[in-house]
Amino acid sequence: MARSVLIVRLGALGDLVHALPAVAALRAAWPESRIDWLVDARYRALLDFVPIVDRVIVLGRPGASLGGVLRSLRRERYDIAIDLQGLIKSAVLARLSGAREVMGFATPLLRERAARLFYTTQAGGEAGGHVIAKNVGLLRVLGIAPMSWTFPLTVPASGVVHAVRGVPGIGVDRRFAVLNPGAGWPNKQWPPERSGRVARHLFEHQGWPSVVVWGPGEQALAEAVVAASDGAAHIAPPTGLGDVLALVKAAALVVAGDTGPLQLAAALGTPTVGIFGPTNPLRNGPWSPADVTVSRFEQCECHHKRRCRRAIPCVQDIGVDEVIDAVDRRCPRVMIRG
Numbered sequence: 001m002a003r004s005v006l007i008v009r010l011g012a013l014g015d016l017v018h019a020l021p022a023v024a025a026l027r028a029a030w031p032e033s034r035i036d037w038l039v040d041a042r043y044r045a046l047l048d049f050v051p052i053v054d055r056v057i058v059l060g061r062p063g064a065s066l067g068g069v070l071r072s073l074r075r076e077r078y079d080i081a082i083d084l085q086g087l088i089k090s091a092v093l094a095r096l097s098g099a100r101e102v103m104g105f106a107t108p109l110l111r112e113r114a115a116r117l118f119y120t121t122q123a124g125g126e127a128g129g130h131v132i133a134k135n136v137g138l139l140r141v142l143g144i145a146p147m148s149w150t151f152p153l154t155v156p157a158s159g160v161v162h163a164v165r166g167v168p169g170i171g172v173d174r175r176f177a178v179l180n181p182g183a184g185w186p187n188k189q190w191p192p193e194r195s196g197r198v199a200r201h202l203f204e205h206q207g208w209p210s211v212v213v214w215g216p217g218e219q220a221l222a223e224a225v226v227a228a229s230d231g232a233a234h235i236a237p238p239t240g241l242g243d244v245l246a247l248v249k250a251a252a253l254v255v256a257g258d259t260g261p262l263q264l265a266a267a268l269g270t271p272t273v274g275i276f277g278p279t280n281p282l283r284n285g286p287w288s289p290a291d292v293t294v295s296r297f298e299q300c301e302c303h304h305k306r307r308c309r310r311a312i313p314c315v316q317d318i319g320v321d322e323v324i325d326a327v328d329r330r331c332p333r334v335m336i337r338g
Helices: 013-029 041-049 066-075 088-096 113-118 131-142 159-165 192-206 219-227 241-250 260-268 320-330
Strands: 004-008 034-040 055-059 080-083 101-105 121-123 177-180 210-212 233-235 253-257 272-276 292-295
Touching: 004 013, 004 088, 013 034, 013 041, 013 131, 013 260, 034 041, 041 055, 041 241, 055 066, 066 088, 080 088, 088 101, 088 113, 101 113, 101 131, 121 131, 159 241, 177 192, 177 260, 192 210, 192 219, 192 233, 192 253, 192 320, 210 219, 219 233, 241 260, 253 260, 253 320, 260 272, 272 320, 292 320
Parallel strands: 004 034, 004 080, 034 055, 080 101, 101 121, 177 210, 177 253, 210 233, 253 272, 272 292
Antiparallel strands: none
16 A cells, blocks of 8 residues: 655754665655655755655745745655654654654654653654664664665766866776865864875875765865875865765875765765764764774763864864774775886
């Protein structure tokens, strides 16, 4: 029987990536059903590259009122709304959609426990483990239990990749690494000078130049990485999300903190090295056993907080040698012929 389903996962970028296997499992189990997604306007761009979603409803778009969004949702008469965020805000929106059934996580798994008041059905196991497993586990109450995780992302053609290939020292055939020094939280950010030294190591030991990607307000940060690299790194042109998808897909390795580009690379199967401070790599990090993370989560005093209590965030306790060792474990050295 075809059903109509509303997914509520407003943001952020990495969290949307982590929700994709649950949505993919739902589509595989119910191929004839309608699946719509309610998302925050800031992160809407990712869903342009998710072909299994029928309709994207955007919250916070300029000129669009909340009342208008809710009226649009209620017109669809959804059978099920699934809150994959676990906040009061997302739970309320799921309930106000008018869906006949509103599903959310079991209370111990909720980020805000009062969200449970707005659900008709709760599901899920024990806290702990990767957030993807938490999302997929919510579907068990519907009789859906996928054997593996899939990430339905379409990688577009990108002029930025073409431009990067035109940089002297990179070229059409040469492999390259992608470094992402920025982060949404200041206490997730590793010092750019250290990223520059990692770029030097990659060039000297793998022969790979590095491309440094950056977002709004991060150009100076990217330039600092390039300046510290002794010519081993090159700054990327301005990128849209499709360009970032194409770059990380083309890369031999991605080195980044707990950010959207790291999660995108992991979803596309690109080798990754993650640098983690206040967030738990066992919950948020790359999920391939081959990928490597360097973490200070166990020593952190501000778990999952955007601001650090310390004068110097714990992520800055991570030394260059630790990250270089992680890089070498993820991508064993090759002999560079002169």
